[in-house]
Amino acid sequence: MKLVKTYGRTAKAAAALIRSIEQRGAVSTAKVEPVVRKILADIRKGGDAALRRYAAKFDGLQKTQTLLVSREEMETAWHATSPELQAAMMIARGNILAFAEAQMPKEWMISPADGVGTGQIVRPLGSVGCYVPGGRYPLPSTLLMTATPAQVAGVERIVVCSPKPARETLAAAWLAGVTEFYRVGGAQAIAALAYGTETIAPVNKIVGPGNLYVTAAKMLVSSECGIDMPAGPTEIVVTSERGSAAGIAADLVAQAEHDPETLAVLITSNEALAKSVAAEVKVQARDNNVAKQSLAAQGAILIAETVAGARELTNRLAPEHLTVDSPADLKWVQNAGSVFVGDYAPQSMGDYVSGPNHVLPTGRVGRVRGGLSVLDFVKIITVQEYSRKGLGKLGPHAIALATAEGLTGHAESVQVRMR
Structure with a gap:
C-alpha cells in the first residue's frame, strides 16, 4: 500500500493521488460496450436461440440443460448443504427480512387545508430481475440480499439469473422461495431480463452486481428497464484515529480479495497507526494473491494533518464501505454506502448477516444514493383529494x-x- 502524507513535502503527490481516486467513476464500460451492444441486439432479435448460443459460449450451458432451474434442483442443493451453512443462511435471511421490513415506507395522509387531503400510497413493482454473479466465488449471499427485500416489498414476480449457479446459490434460492431461476449470466442475461425471450418474460427493473459486461448491459438497457445502480469494483475506506491496526488491516485485506481492482484506503491523522496498519497489511495479505495484487495497485494510506481533514477527505471519496471509530463519528459522515462502527464491526458482517444490504454504490455514487433497499422495489404514488x-x-x-x-x-x- 502507498503511504502518503497529505501535507508537507508530499502534499502535491497526495493531491494527485486523491484526485485520481475521486475521478475513478462508478465503472468505465467504454471498452466493452461494442461487444455488449451486439449481444443485446442479437438477443432482442433472436430470443431463446441467441440466448442459448451465448450461454453455451460464456456460461457453459449444455444442450441438454434447460434455461429454467427446477424447484427440485434447488431443493436437492438445499439438502446437500451442510447444517452449519443452512443455519448461517437462515440467520442471514431473517436479518435481511427484518431490516427490509423496518425500511418499508408507510402510507399516510395529511390535511393542508379544510377539505383537502394529500398523502402517499405505496405499491410494489410488478416484476424484478435479480442478477447473482457466478464467477470467481459462489455468492448465495447476493441472492438473499436481492430477492429478500423484493419479497418484503410485495413484488409479485421475482426472477433470478446466475451463470453456472453453484450449489450454495441454488440452496439459497430454495430457502428464499425463488420459483423462477435461469442458469444464464453476463450481458446475455441482462438482455433477456430487459427485452424478454420466448422463455423469459421481461421485467420492470434489474438489480444486483456484476462484472464489466453486466454493468455495461444494465446501463445500456436502462432507458427501457429500470436498474438499481452501476456497480464497479469493491471499495473500502477506514477512517480511524485509534482503531486496532490488526482489525483495520484485516478489513482492508478482506475487501481487497474481492477483485484485483478493489479500492482500499486508510485515512488517519495518527501516523503511528498508519505505519502499524501498513505493516499488518503486509503480513495478512502475504498468502492472499488477489488481495496482494489489489493492495499493491489501488491500496493507499493517507495521513491527514488534522482529524477534521481526515473527515473531509472521507466525504470527498464517498466510499462504498466505510469504517469509523465510534457512534459519534456518524454525525460527520455525509457520503458512504454503508457505515461500520468500532473495532468489533468487521465489514464482512455486512457482506453476510447483519441485515443491511451489501449491494452498495461505488465510484462516488454514494454522494447521491445509498445501497439497495426495499425502496428500490416499491413506487411511492402521491394522492390528492378535495x-x-x-x-x-x-x-x-x-x-x-x-x-x-x-x-x-x-x-x-x-x-x-x-x-
Whole structure:
C-alpha cells in the first residue's frame, strides 16, 4: 500500500493521488460496450436461440440443460448443504427480512387545508430481475440480499439469473422461495431480463452486481428497464484515529480479495497507526494473491494533518464501505454506502448477516444514493383529494398561479368546479 502524507513535502503527490481516486467513476464500460451492444441486439432479435448460443459460449450451458432451474434442483442443493451453512443462511435471511421490513415506507395522509387531503400510497413493482454473479466465488449471499427485500416489498414476480449457479446459490434460492431461476449470466442475461425471450418474460427493473459486461448491459438497457445502480469494483475506506491496526488491516485485506481492482484506503491523522496498519497489511495479505495484487495497485494510506481533514477527505471519496471509530463519528459522515462502527464491526458482517444490504454504490455514487433497499422495489404514488369546500379554499391560489404562467386552461379547470 502507498503511504502518503497529505501535507508537507508530499502534499502535491497526495493531491494527485486523491484526485485520481475521486475521478475513478462508478465503472468505465467504454471498452466493452461494442461487444455488449451486439449481444443485446442479437438477443432482442433472436430470443431463446441467441440466448442459448451465448450461454453455451460464456456460461457453459449444455444442450441438454434447460434455461429454467427446477424447484427440485434447488431443493436437492438445499439438502446437500451442510447444517452449519443452512443455519448461517437462515440467520442471514431473517436479518435481511427484518431490516427490509423496518425500511418499508408507510402510507399516510395529511390535511393542508379544510377539505383537502394529500398523502402517499405505496405499491410494489410488478416484476424484478435479480442478477447473482457466478464467477470467481459462489455468492448465495447476493441472492438473499436481492430477492429478500423484493419479497418484503410485495413484488409479485421475482426472477433470478446466475451463470453456472453453484450449489450454495441454488440452496439459497430454495430457502428464499425463488420459483423462477435461469442458469444464464453476463450481458446475455441482462438482455433477456430487459427485452424478454420466448422463455423469459421481461421485467420492470434489474438489480444486483456484476462484472464489466453486466454493468455495461444494465446501463445500456436502462432507458427501457429500470436498474438499481452501476456497480464497479469493491471499495473500502477506514477512517480511524485509534482503531486496532490488526482489525483495520484485516478489513482492508478482506475487501481487497474481492477483485484485483478493489479500492482500499486508510485515512488517519495518527501516523503511528498508519505505519502499524501498513505493516499488518503486509503480513495478512502475504498468502492472499488477489488481495496482494489489489493492495499493491489501488491500496493507499493517507495521513491527514488534522482529524477534521481526515473527515473531509472521507466525504470527498464517498466510499462504498466505510469504517469509523465510534457512534459519534456518524454525525460527520455525509457520503458512504454503508457505515461500520468500532473495532468489533468487521465489514464482512455486512457482506453476510447483519441485515443491511451489501449491494452498495461505488465510484462516488454514494454522494447521491445509498445501497439497495426495499425502496428500490416499491413506487411511492402521491394522492390528492378535495371537497368543494377545500377547492374553494385553495382553488383561487391555483388560478392565480396558472394565470401568471399564461395557462388559461389550467385556470379554467379549477374555476369551472368553483362556480
